[in-house]
Amino acid sequence: MSALLLRRLRIWVAFLSVVTVIIMAAFYGYLAHLYSEANQEFRLGWQDWVSIVGSVIFFFSYIYALRGKPRVHRYARAFLLFVVCVLVLYVNLKSIAQEVKFASLQYPYKAFYCSSDEPTCFLFWTYDFLTVITGFFILFELALTLKVGPLEPGSQQLYGRHGYETGANVVVVSPEQPPHGGYVPQPLYYPQQNQYAYPQMAGVSGAATMPAHKVEEPSPMVQQQQPYYGYQQPSGYQQPQVS
Numbered sequence: 001m002s003a004l005l006l007r008r009l010r011i012w013v014a015f016l017s018v019v020t021v022i023i024m025a026a027f028y029g030y031l032a033h034l035y036s037e038a039n040q041e042f043r044l045g046w047q048d049w050v051s052i053v054g055s056v057i058f059f060f061s062y063i064y065a066l067r068g069k070p071r072v073h074r075y076a077r078a079f080l081l082f083v084v085c086v087l088v089l090y091v092n093l094k095s096i097a098q099e100v101k102f103a104s105l106q107y108p109y110k111a112f113y114c115s116s117d118e119p120t121c122f123l124f125w126t127y128d129f130l131t132v133i134t135g136f137f138i139l140f141e142l143a144l145t146l147k148v149g150p151l152e153p154g155s156q157q158l159y160g161r162h163g164y165e166t167g168a169n170v171v172v173v174s175p176e177q178p179p180h181g182g183y184v185p186q187p188l189y190y191p192q193q194n195q196y197a198y199p200q201m202a203g204v205s206g207a208a209t210m211p212a213h214k215v216e217e218p219s220p221m222v223q224q225q226q227p228y229y230g231y232q233q234p235s236g237y238q239q240p241q242v243s
Contacts, residue, residue, distance in 0.1 A: 002148040007066075009141050014062040016134040021059045023130060024052060027123035034120070047091045051131060054088035057081075058134060078142045085142075089135040092128050 028048075035042035044052075061081060072080075099112060114121035 002144070006141070006144050006148050009137070009144060010062055010065055013058070013134065013137050013141055014066060016130065016137060017055070017059040017062050020055050020127065020130050020134055023123060023127045024055050027120065027127050028052070030123065031120055047095070050087050050091050051127075054084050055131060055134075057084050058138065074145055078146055081138060082142055085135050085138045088131060092131045092135070095128055096132070 028044075032042045058081075061077075112125055114125065
């Protein structure tokens, strides 16, 4: 159940990362277009670079976590993502806190208010809040990964991808003993009965007999079943006797 919850959580974080990257590209692309029309140089601060690089790292990390083979130990992965996530949350939460503080200093100003003719405002705050939400989900996912373990066994576990996960409930079933509640068909065995026939020479009484030969009696299974193919003798057919 925990592994299923972890996979669903990673799918949700991957979806949030995709949406965040799309909004980020739309916001900074439109902002660069406005600076280009105004013939001004478009520069990004370190807070912008932290947010951009962090969103891209989250995007590739969780897309790869769903389909790729884990090549980094879960503790190393958790540490690296934790550092990036803390930096991204710090930058975006500080931006939100400054907006609230600025709104409290000016009475007519409303926090997070955007007029209809400012699309950059909508994109900025959508990107800001979505990044914060994604960051908190990532922290929860990292804690669950450390508790449950990777979805697929990696190099830190036995036999790579083909081994068992740590703490997996492995039931070893003996070939001679069927599993509980199951049925293993056993091969049917009918012992063959042997008899020896000593036919006499035709027309000679008391003549020497032929060497004894072994005649195998067909098993009851063969006698009961009809042949699927081949020549079948007609009913009532009798073997002619040699006089």
